[in-house]
Amino acid sequence: MSDRSRLGALLLTMTVVTAGVLAITLWLLYRTVYNEERNRVIDLAHSQVRLIQAVTRFDSAYSQADHTDGALGATISQIIDAHTQHHRLDDGIEIEIARREGDVMMLLLDPIGDTGKFETLPWDSEFGIPLRRALEGQSGAMESIDHHGEPSLTAYAPVPELKIAIVAKIDIGRIQAPFLKAALLSAAGATVIFVLGIFLFRRIGNPILERMEQTVERLNKSQRIARLGNWELDLRTEKFWWSDETYRLLGVDQDNFHPNLETFTALIHPEDRALAAKHTAEAAETGMPFKYDHRVIRPDGSIRTLHEQCTVTTDTLGNPILLTGTAQDVTEKREFETLTTRFGRIIEQSVNEIYVFDSETLKFVQVNYGGRKNLGYTMDELRD
Incomplete structure (x- = not known):
């Protein structure tokens, strides 16, 4: 992967991480608000029950003759009258009151036109589960589909004295709406930031990368001209890092050859392996640099002479941990020196x-x- 690709991947990763953190934050905030709304509808349902029970006790004591159906009839009449016009509160919570009539549940706050009749639900309707549970004497909270087909967060409770059910509910979509809006705005913002980041990366990062690439290319050219490679040996893992020129000097494919002490030693001329091992071991033990020549046999069979120089890096305790060195092809130079020595000897003698x-x-x-x-x-x- 090129440096440009790595930086692009880094920018994308940072954007994804930021979006992920934002999504988690929104989810946690949503769950907090969701739980608050759940507690609110539960409190409202139970407060309505307590209020109705108080009215029931009052009517039982003082309104026996005020209604044809007695005190209970008077109480239900007052409840229906009080809630019919205001069963949907300003904060989005809706109140439902129902009672059982045989195999149906009658919704006392939903009159059908001017007929005086109320909307009903079958007793086993999937849209009336909270009402049915309350009419069975249960109380609690749940997510359900109301009789309008909308997903709702619902709290339910019974009023045993009147044999009616109280339900307080709020549309889940109403709770989710601000968070969905925030998520869309955040996604749009993340997209803008990502696009802006790419633009700034191209405007600012590209020239820097180009200069770095030019510097690396110039170094590689210089090493090719000088036939000089550089390398590092991690003494803890016995793994090498080689420059491009080092691979070329040894005649191996950079994509298929994996440099380490074993594979490098296999390239050294058998007569020089002991010498190479000696210098490496001494540097690893004493921390002293070395300088020497050795021969290598390339995969194509050609023999080259390399001049090795090395410095040693130690840890805080003074223990050698890294060898850093250069390798230069001095084959022709050494051959010329040998010929010169021989020629000088001939002249002298x-x-x-x-x-x-x-x-x-x-x-x-x-x-x-x-x-x-x-x-x-x-x-x-x-x-x-």
Whole structure:
């Protein structure tokens, strides 16, 4: 993966993490509000029950003759009258009151037009579960589908004295609406930030990356020209890191070759492996740098001579943990030095007198053994 791809992936990851944190925050806030609304409808349902029970006790004591159905009839009449126009409160909570009539539940706050009749639900209707539970004497809270087909957060409680059920409910969609809006705004904001981040990354990051890439490319070119690679050896894991030129010097494929002590040692000429192991072991034990030549056998069979130099990095206790070094192909240089040495030996041992002069100063540069013997001077005396 290129550096550009890595930075792009980092930007995307940061955006996703931010969006994830925001989503978790919104979810926690939603659950808090949801629980508050749940407690509110429960409190409202029970307060309505207590209020109705108080009215019932009053009517039983003072309104026996005020209604044709007696005190209970008077109480129900007052309840229906009080709630018919205001069964949906301003904060979105709706009150329902029902009683059982045979196999149906009669909704006492939902008259049908001017007929004086009330809307009913079958006793086993899936839309009337909270009402049915309350009419069976239960109380509690649940999520349900009301008789309008809307998902609701519902609290229910019975009024045993009147054999009616009280339900307080609020549409779940009403609770979710502000959070959905916030989520959409957050998603839009995250998208804008991501797009802006990409724009700024291209405007600011690209020139920096280009300069870094140019620097790396120039370094690679310099290493290719000098036939000089660099490497690191982690002494704790015995794993190497090699520069591109180091792979080229050793003639191995960067994508398929995995450098470590074992694979590197296999490339070293068998006659030089002991020398390489000795220098590496001494550096790892003493922390002293090293400098030496060794031969390698490339996969294509060619033999090259590398000049290795190394420095040692230690931890806070002074223990060597990292070797950092360079490897330079000095094959031609060493071959030239060998030829020069051989040629110099031939000249020195020649039976002929050989004199080498500086053409400008006419001073001796080199005189072989035969010439020095004939003249009777040493080389230093001849140069003076």
